[in-house]
Amino acid sequence: MTIKEMFDLTGKVALVTGGARDFGFHAGDVLAEAGCRVVVTARELDRAREAAEKLAVRHHRETLALALDVTRPEAVAETVGKAAAWKGHLDILVNNAGGTPSGGGAAHLFERSAEAALELISVNLMGTLYCCQAAGRVMARQGAGKIINIASIAGILGRDRRMYQRNQMRGQPVDYAAAKAGVIGMTRDLAAVLSPMGVHVNCISPGGFQRNLPPEFVKDYSDRTPLGRMGRDGIDLQGAVLYLASPASDYVTGHNLVVDGGFTIWQ
Numbered sequence: 001m002t003i004k005e006m007f008d009l010t011g012k013v014a015l016v017t018g019g020a021r022d023f024g025f026h027a028g029d030v031l032a033e034a035g036c037r038v039v040v041t042a043r044e045l046d047r048a049r050e051a052a053e054k055l056a057v058r059h060h061r062e063t064l065a066l067a068l069d070v071t072r073p074e075a076v077a078e079t080v081g082k083a084a085a086w087k088g089h090l091d092i093l094v095n096n097a098g099g100t101p102s103g104g105g106a107a108h109l110f111e112r113s114a115e116a117a118l119e120l121i122s123v124n125l126m127g128t129l130y131c132c133q134a135a136g137r138v139m140a141r142q143g144a145g146k147i148i149n150i151a152s153i154a155g156i157l158g159r160d161r162r163m164y165q166r167n168q169m170r171g172q173p174v175d176y177a178a179a180k181a182g183v184i185g186m187t188r189d190l191a192a193v194l195s196p197m198g199v200h201v202n203c204i205s206p207g208g209f210q211r212n213l214p215p216e217f218v219k220d221y222s223d224r225t226p227l228g229r230m231g232r233d234g235i236d237l238q239g240a241v242l243y244l245a246s247p248a249s250d251y252v253t254g255h256n257l258v259v260d261g262g263f264t265i266w267q
């Protein structure tokens with residue numbers, strides 16, 4: 001196989017959850033450039049449409065926009081069904097929807113409400129599970145498929161909260177770490193379940209990416225990162241997504257690919 005063939009995704013259909021902005025949009029962007037037809041999903045159809053249109057124009061690819069709230073299992077089943085029916089197959093799923101919603105209440109353990117924690121786990125962990133289940137079913141029938149779950153280094157280490165406190169930042173709730181550790185564990189076991197059916201399941205654990213953050217925090221974080229900086233949006237995650245989606249990773253499953261500039265090795 002040539003290097004070009006290893007990373008060629010011509011004609012493949014990829015579905016990205018939370019695909020309208022940031023990591024989700026960038027995942028769709030690299031997959032479209034590599035040849036995929038991308039199904040962009042977002043909770044609001046208009047935002048999915050806008051992103052899908054942008055990808056179509058930028059890469060001259062067919063795209064499809066669908067509304068999807070990943071916390072609703074029936075909606076997930078319906079949307080995955082529509083995505084698979086679009087071209088008759090579904091080859092790649094990027095479970096990106098998640099994060100720590102800023103409207104999600106206090107982050108500190110003693111002030112954290114049960115509702116906020118449940119909502120966060122529902123999006124980051126249960127949403128990923130529902131999407132794996134629905135897409136896994138389609139991919140198992142096909143005998144092939146690649147699932148990429150977006151986890152986080154929060155799932156593999158504890159945070160130094162002082163860095164957030166001295167920069168007057170909200171910080172991360174412990175349920176975020178729980179949800180992302182859950183995604184990493186689920187990825188491994190799901191790979192065991194789906195490997196005999198030809199379906200690969202891997203996850204990516206990004207470290208902190210630089211996005212509207214106080215300069216002092218960026219400096220603190222960069223000092224603790226062996227490569228000396230935070231992740232660059234639209235650049236540093238794309239190689240990992242492309243690798244795990246493409247034939248280049250055909251002998252890799254159940255893996256957690258850490259993309260953090262080395263942050264975790266210094267902990």
Ligand SMILES: NC(=O)c1ccc[n+]([C@@H]2O[C@H](COP(=O)([O-])OP(=O)(O)OC[C@H]3O[C@@H](n4cnc5c(N)ncnc54)[C@H](O)[C@@H]3O)[C@@H](O)[C@H]2O)c1
Pocket residue numbers: 017018019020021022023024042043068069070071096097098099100123127150151152153205206207208209210
């Ligand atoms: N930014 C970082 O530094 C970082 C680091 C590690 C992991 N991550 C993870 O990367 C993923 C993307 O994060 P991001 O930084 O691009 O943040 P973001 O907040 O910009 O993106 C999250 C996306 O998920 C969507 N979303 C939220 N709830 C949803 C729901 N119920 N149904 C469908 N979509 C929903 C949002 O609308 C948004 O498009 C998340 O899973 C996040 O936990 C981010």
